[in-house]
Amino acid sequence: MKFKCPECDGDIEAKEVIEGEILSCPDCGAELEVAKDKKGNFELKVAESEGEDWGE
Amino acid sequence: MRTVGIVGASGYTGGELLRLLVDHPEAEIKIATSRENAGEPVFRVHPQLRKKTDLKFVEPDLEKVASECEFVFLALPHGSSAPAAKRLLEAGVRVIDLSADFRLKKEDYPKWYGWEHPFPDLLDLAVYGLPEFHREEIKGAKLVANPGCIATASILSVAPAIKTGAVEKNRVVVDAKIGSSGAGTSVSIASHHPEHSGLVRAYKPSMHRHTAEIEQELAPLAGGEVKVALTPHAVDMVRGIMATGHSFLTRQVTNQELWKIYREMYQNEPFVRIVKDLRGLHMLPDPKNVVGSNFCDVGFEIDPHTNRMITFGAIDNLIKGAAGQAIQNFNIMIGIDERTGIDQAGVRPI
Amino acid sequence: MRTVGIVGASGYTGGELLRLLVDHPEAEIKIATSRENAGEPVFRVHPQLRKKTDLKFVEPDLEKVASECEFVFLALPHGSSAPAAKRLLEAGVRVIDLSADFRLKKEDYPKWYGWEHPFPDLLDLAVYGLPEFHREEIKGAKLVANPGCIATASILSVAPAIKTGAVEKNRVVVDAKIGSSGAGTSVSIASHHPEHSGLVRAYKPSMHRHTAEIEQELAPLAGGEVKVALTPHAVDMVRGIMATGHSFLTRQVTNQELWKIYREMYQNEPFVRIVKDLRGLHMLPDPKNVVGSNFCDVGFEIDPHTNRMITFGAIDNLIKGAAGQAIQNFNIMIGIDERTGIDQAGVRPI
Structure with a gap:
């Protein structure tokens, strides 16, 4: 199956996926959750990610 | 001589506050708190202070700090300073806060810190602790917000x-x-x-x-x-x-x-x-x-x-960017020469 | 197999050219010049090359270089490359110059280098050696001006x-x-x-x-x-x-x-x-x-x-910023896979 990463439009290929599974975009490293849209097709949503923030 | 306390004295900034205040002619360090290291001599965490002071870390007990110290340097993580400052101010302590909790205006905190200020009225008390810009206001300030490095x-x-x-x-x-x-x-x-x-x-x-x-x-x-x-x-x-x-x-x-x-x-x-x-x-x-x-x-x-x-x-992010500037503010608040205790030349080369 | 020479091989860029070319399947290093170290094995100056090559530095003799090498990498200070390139080009050598002597247009040199270009006509021959921008022109180029780091x-x-x-x-x-x-x-x-x-x-x-x-x-x-x-x-x-x-x-x-x-x-x-x-x-x-x-x-x-x-x-200023890019250009000039000899992963951590 072929997906587009919502963050960077990168192509993501996955043999078969199950709902709730986390995929990682090869181009930008975004953590993407496999979800189902209204018509029941698989789609990817960005899972919340905590950026590195240090330094005062 | 003024009695001072350092709340959160085990970090690098706490160590610099100790190092500079130990030799400060107008400051008597009554209390240096550290939850983890309570009971230990400060040089256990700050080895450069061995034979400079026998002061020991104590548990962070604000009541005790408020009763023993006229001035308190707060070196706590963002968010934990605000309640501590409130408690100390209520007891009449003059506070120099090294966190960001009082640097900005109320409406800036949600945007830049994703944080609603718990005591917005205290913000009116706070003076931004950059002496070169706010020297006059710092003189009489009860709460000084030390700038970021x-x-x-x-x-x-x-x-x-x-x-x-x-x-x-x-x-x-x-x-x-x-x-x-x-x-x-x-x-x-x-x-x-x-x-x-x-x-x-x-x-x-x-x-x-x-x-x-x-x-x-x-x-x-x-x-x-x-x-x-x-x-x-x-x-x-x-x-x-x-x-x-x-x-x-x-x-x-x-x-x-x-x-x-x-x-x-x-x-x-x-x-x-x-x-x-x-x-x-x-x-x-x-x-x-x-x-x-x-x-x-x-x-x-x-x-x-x-x-x-x-x-x-x-x-130096730990001195003019933190501890040194805090003491520069302290000097202004007690009306003495601003350079007292922090006038050392840089150490070169390192 | 192509015969190559490195003129000015004792510097850090010279050392990287040697290191990368020693293992390059299509390059045979005939000559590596160094006025100061002539007669010495290159590993005397570049110890990382001991047991990798027994090549010795030789005096910079352009006639000899021109007669023995099809390609020459010029790693000379700015200003000394131009005359050397001229001599080599006249002898039909294809030149990759790592200095700034041929990167710009004639009128730019006085303003940016305080220097009148001695051979402005050669500038028309020169191709700016950034493969990502000039790959086609580099293929047939006689003179490639390797970019600054x-x-x-x-x-x-x-x-x-x-x-x-x-x-x-x-x-x-x-x-x-x-x-x-x-x-x-x-x-x-x-x-x-x-x-x-x-x-x-x-x-x-x-x-x-x-x-x-x-x-x-x-x-x-x-x-x-x-x-x-x-x-x-x-x-x-x-x-x-x-x-x-x-x-x-x-x-x-x-x-x-x-x-x-x-x-x-x-x-x-x-x-x-x-x-x-x-x-x-x-x-x-x-x-x-x-x-x-x-x-x-x-x-x-x-x-x-x-x-x-x-x-x-x-x-890496010595590789993509100098020697590696020069060899990338060399690979393009001789029509082989651009990655030949310079495809190593970075060395981490250093």
Whole structure:
């Protein structure tokens, strides 16, 4: 199956996926959750990610 | 002699407060708190203080601190300072807070810190602790909000450019280089020596929290809004910040005109030095030349090719960027010579 | 197999040319010249080459070089390359010059190098040796002008911003951080270890010579003049350059739009990697992650606060910034896979 990463439009290929599974975009490293849209097709949503923030 | 307390004394900033206050003629350190190290002599965590003091860490008990100390330096993580300051202020203690909890206005906190201020009324009490800009207000202040380290170097170095009235105020670039001690004592892969040695790592390249206080302090000089484009980088230094400012000129300015502005602003400041030499190795500010001191070196260069004014600001992030400036504020608050106890020259080379 | 010569082989760039060419399947190093070290095995100066080659330095005798080598890498100081290149070209040798002597147009040299070009007609022969921009012309070139190290990192990282057509072209800020090997083997107080450790020293903060070639190469992408505001700083690294670009957006751009431009420009480039990860320690380019390789890592970030596009470019100044790129050009000139002999991964951590 072929997906587009919502963050960077990168192509993501996955043999078969199950709902709730986390995929990682090869181009930008975004953590993407496999979800189902209204018509029941698989789609990817960005899972919340905590950026590195240090330094005062 | 004034009784002082340090709440959160086990970090690098706490260690510098101890180191500088131990020899301060007007300060008697009554209390240095550390939850983890209570009962231990401070030199167990700060070995440079062995034989300098036998003071021991104690549990952070605000009631005890309030009863024994006239002045308290709060060196707690953001968010934990606010309640502690409130308690101490209620007991009549004068507080110097090294966190960001009181630096900004109420409406800035949600945007820049994702945090609703729990005691907004205290913000009216707070004075932004940059002596070069707020000396008079600091004198009588009950609550001083010590500036951030990147903010200190950026504000002091960019201010003269803003003062010229000849730079575009909506796009002041500040490209900062920061030493590892800026991240404090918390250990992470990012601070792991093999990962930190010889690196240039941009972090929080946009919307860094210090942007808010830099803009807040420069706006009055500009007579309006200033937009700062700040991008910090971790580089291979333990101490030190270099803030390189790139501002775009709206008219021709001469070196002489700029020197005049720098002199007017800083000639009589005890801790700001104008560094723009035409010869030698140290022509412009370099953190290496201020580390160990409370000095902020500022410099500039005009780039005719792009009508740009380049500004430089170098400090020791733990001293002028934290502990030293806190004590400079303390000196002002008790009405003594501002240089007392923090007038040491930098330690070179390190 | 092609016979190659290295003129000026005792410097750091010379050492990298030797190191990479010794194992290059299509290159036979006939000659490596060094006036000072003639007669000595190269590993005397480049100890990493002991047991890798028994080649000896020879006196710089251009006649001998021209007679024995089809290709010559010139690693001479600026100004001494031009006459050597002329002599070699006359003898039919194909020349890759690592100096700045042939990078620019005739009229740029007085302004940026205070130097009248002695052989301006040769400039028409010269091709600017940035493969990502001039691959076709390099194929048949007789004379390739290898780009400067700061220029390489700046051009490759800023180009996508220019390509968007959505940034102000007259004020592209490039704030560069450079390792000590960038200054070559010449010893000075500035490179003295106690002075260089943990420093952030701005040098030539305006009108740095590499500005000319950065502007020259970006102009065609912009369809007009580009003004680059370059300020380099020496920081505590031996190898490495990080070029942080600050460009101001004239309209909204999205991450997706930028990713598209980066992919169009670089996805199929063997030595440019797009590094803009959302997680982990290495989210953006860092010289530490390319040192020892011919890679240039490029990345970007949009700053909505000031409508700024921040760009990042990281290279090893001795490899993609010099020797590696020279060999990449050599590979193109002899029509073999560009990655031959220079495809090693970076060495981490250093």
